[in-house]
Amino acid sequence: MVTIHNLHYSYRRQPVFAGLDLQLQPGHIYGLLGRNGTGKSTLLRNIAGFLFPQQGHIDALGFTPRKRQPAFLAKYFHIPEDFQLPDLSLPRWIQYIAPFYPDFNRRQFDHYSREFAIPAVGGLRELSYGQQKKALISLALATNAPLLLMDEPTNGLDIHSKSQFRKVIAGAIDDEKCILISTHQVNDLENLIDNVTILEEGKILFHQSMSRIAERLLFRLSFDPEEIAQALYSESALKGHAVLLPNREDQDSRPDLEMLYKAVLLNGKKINALFA
Structure with missing residues (x-):
């Protein structure tokens, strides 16, 4: 599903990764744990093809992410830690996004929206930050993309919404999907992930199944x-x-x-x- 070999990446001569290796397999929910600033977001952005390895290679779903091929873009969804939704209504937003994902399922989106109690009326920017986050998570799951990259997805969610998040994620995984969830809030992933990856100072310190x-x-x-x-x-x-x-x-x-x-x-x- 995802193979990372000898990944090197730095910001303005400040090294983040120097020879990182990692493999992610379908059918699993991986928890990427680490403190803020240790490279979790950078790793996800390299897998998504937003950042380019300065040395080494990433294979994701049989594609090289940095090439940003349309066939690859249709097979993964990335939820960044910081985001800004467009000034659109929820139905219009879905109307624009859904065609880019061949396996998008509107019934699933409606189901997740009900689970998260997302208001169906009004504009996206009228929603609270937590409601916008839940709308983005609902969209990600409804695309049925085989690779989901989630960067601090529980930030901004209240206790009940975090519980709902764990419920919908656990129900969405299957043998063809791989979900990588980055967080520094370790307890938010309890009873959800089946593999733990701990990142510290750009190195994989630990990578094992639960x-x-x-x-x-x-x-x-x-x-x-x-x-x-x-x-x-x-x-x-x-x-x-x-x-x-x-x-x-x-x-x-x-x-x-x-x-x-x-x-x-x-x-x-x-x-x-x-x-x-």
Whole structure:
């Protein structure tokens, strides 16, 4: 679906990526986690073909994104972190955009619009920022593009809308689609993604499926001082300490993305060694 090999990119001699490699497969929802300014948006823009690799190669859906071929543009949808919708009504906007996407489904768009409670009357610019974001997400899903790139899609959404976002995204994925969601709000992707990619200072520090994470790592509360001291990562909780441990006895636990993210930044080499 997407293969990135030896990607180099910099802004005015300020390097962002220097030899980045990454593969994304269809049928998965990837969470791209990282702090602001670490290269998440730049990576998405390179995949979309808005920015051009200065060295290396990107293959997306069998196309070279930088060429911006019409057949490629019809197969992906990019939701940027910052956007401005046109001064149009919702129906007129759809009328203009839909022809560019052969698999666009108006019934799906109407369904997502109802799920998000988007007003059907008035202009797009009369909507709040959160409502505009939900309209853009609804459009992205209704295109049925096999590749969706979402940059901080939950920014501006209230708690209920974030829950609806997770619901509609989970219902939209199938074996032919790949969804890459960039965020620094780790908890917004809980119970949604099936693969975690952690980016820090232009490098992929961690790239694993949620199933392997649950298999190799153990997340739990501990009251044992020795266990806490030996943990890969620990932090104080209301009761005891939340700890991250090697899962040596095949125990069940629910991965905590926020804890995993902090642990990888602090102790990435030891954690990655458990997946070798």
